[in-house]
Amino acid sequence: MGLFKRNPFGHILFVKKWLIRILGALTHRRFRGFNELQIDGSEIIKTLPDTNVLFISNHQTYFADVVAMFHVFNASLSGRVDSIKNVGYLWNPKLNIYYVAAKETMKAGLLPKILAYVGSISIERTWRAEGKEVNRQVKMSDISNIGKALDDGWVITFPQGTTTPFKPIRKGTAHIIKRYKPVVVPIVIDGFRRSFDKKGLRIKKKNILQTFEIKEPLDIDYDNETTEDIVKKIEYAIEQHPSFLKVIPQKELEVQEELNKKRKWKT
Template sequence: MPLDILGLFECDPFGNSLLFRRIIIGLVGWLTYARYTVVNRIQIEGTENLENLPINNVLFLSNHQTYFADVIAFFHIFCAVKWGFQNTLLPPVYLLGPRARQYYVAASETMKKGIVPRVFAAGGALTIERSWRAEGREVQRAVDNSANEKIAKALAHGWVVSFPQGTTTPYAPVRKGTGHLIKNNEPIVVPVVINGFRRAFDKKGLRFKKRNTLLTVQFKEPLQFGPDDTVDDIVAKVRHAIEQDAPEWVQ
């Protein structure tokens, strides 16, 4: 549209206003900023690997420690990188113009529990029905075939954060759906390793558990995949890159 110079009327592929998304992300950012810089300390590494990435078809794969604190930290960092910051969130001027083309994969049951998760969902959640787990129990149900379609649409529009283990349990197996997603969409895959979030926050990532905790977020160089890599090969590379190869004492 000729009047859409500032993106005021732009929508994402799911029909959601990007202006509204920016407002939500900025609001959540201001409300949570002190959690990462005052109450706790965040150490960021590797944002130089993000500076020259395209605006779309980038998939961030990370280990998972809380439902929401991890994702919010990523959104802070992505917005800061947009403003040219490198490995820092200081000062928080980046929240005046947050990045809206960012999404994260989340279990639909998690995003329906309370007002706060519903607000977070409006900030770019790609909700999926997990086929292996529900309400904290192991289950077996039909695979959510709409999941890959949602993620593919989001990748065509921007950056997507996914937690390929599908759980906050350390050393859980990487789901093969991640391998299929990579083979089918061929995104740039950036592995991320986080630590400290489990110590600092409760499982949901909304309440403090221990203050003055060092939170670390490391962005590694994009992974390289060959045309002959199988789904199992891709899964193994991802598991190793996000440092979730189970040690002997776990096995």
Template sequence: MPIFKRNPFGHILFLKKWLIRFFGIVSHGRYRRFNKLQIEGSEIIRNLPETNVLFVSNHQTYFADVAAMLHVFNASLKGRVDTIKNVGYIWNPKLNIYYIAASETMKAGLLPKIFAYVGSISIERTWRSKGQDVKRQVKMSDISNIKKALDDGWVITFPQGTTTPFKPIRRGTAHIIKTYKPVVVPIVIDGFRRSFDKKGLIIKKRDVLQSMVIKEPMKIDYENETFEEIVKRIQIEIEQDPSFLKVITPEEYKLQEDELNKKRKFWS
């Protein structure tokens, strides 16, 4: 690789590779030692096309969710099956994986700016800014950057746009799907909210089972399905539909978190 070769966003790939290597090694123990990550469906990753893939997932922390996905994706591409054992897979990472994040989050300090260089597509949220509800127009440059990332590789998005569970899916995700027709792969994560602080930088609790389930790509009729139908289907696929609350309410679940953790067993 030429040392100054850049991706479509102007990032130097040689530098990006070394950042991924460094943070990959540093963060590996967060999913293998202090807590343990249970993975299902990682073989799906190896069968995906090189570009125009959109991963949709629920969201629990600002950064730990994405970091775990980068570990799982790269481990799978190097032949691991549902494991991130032996961090050697990170030495030659896939460099065209991007993730959509709020620009205000990625500008809040030196570390987020470094994480942004690793692969963030920073967008300006139309409904929320600095903790306040707002209403503003979608920036066309944000849409064009998402297209640029899909044309170059894979994109991770959290369509609820928040770490709060069971919030509605934003219609913008359906617009992206209908417009650019990507392969859409749902992912369901759990345990990250219990393991880490809200930013996903500090380990809040140890011996928590984290899980990541990668599902088969969705079969979408890009021409005939409506935005509302796609939104509803994503909501169900990432298990954030209100129907999943019929057994236990969020309040009850929160009260039982400690007891649930005691009953959890690590993946063997």
């Protein structure tokens, strides 16, 4: 790799590699130390092609969710199964991983700007800006940038566009799937909202079980399924369909509470 080789967005890969190494070393204990990240399905990562893969996930914090994915993906590619033990897997990280994020979020301070260099595809939200509801047209340059990233590697997106659970899936994700025909891999996370503040930068509570489930790629008929069909598949795949909202019986809650006690990370 040439010292000044760049990716399609103009980022110097040598700089990006060192940022991933440093940030990875600084954040490792957030998922294996202060809290315990329980991973399931990481063997799927090694079976994926090197490009045109779209990861879809529910969203709990601005940054911790993506950071955890960088850890899990690179650990899996280095041969670890459902584990991020020993951060050495970040010495040679996969450099063509990108994630979709709101432009205003990635410009809000020095750290977000650094995180943006690591792999952000910054887009303008069509429904919200500066804390207010808006209604504006999708920028075609944002869509083409996502396509450019898929052509170069893997893209992470949060199709609800918010950290609030059970919000509707944005149809833009379905349009991207129909247009670029990527391998679509669902991920379901939990525990991040309890572990971190909303931004995912500050540890709010320790000894929390964080879960990270990677599911088999979705079976999608790109040409014949409608965007509505794909939206529904996404809702179920990332467990954000309204049917997942239910009243849990008291007995089940008590059993769950006992399990949570056993799951606490023991030092």
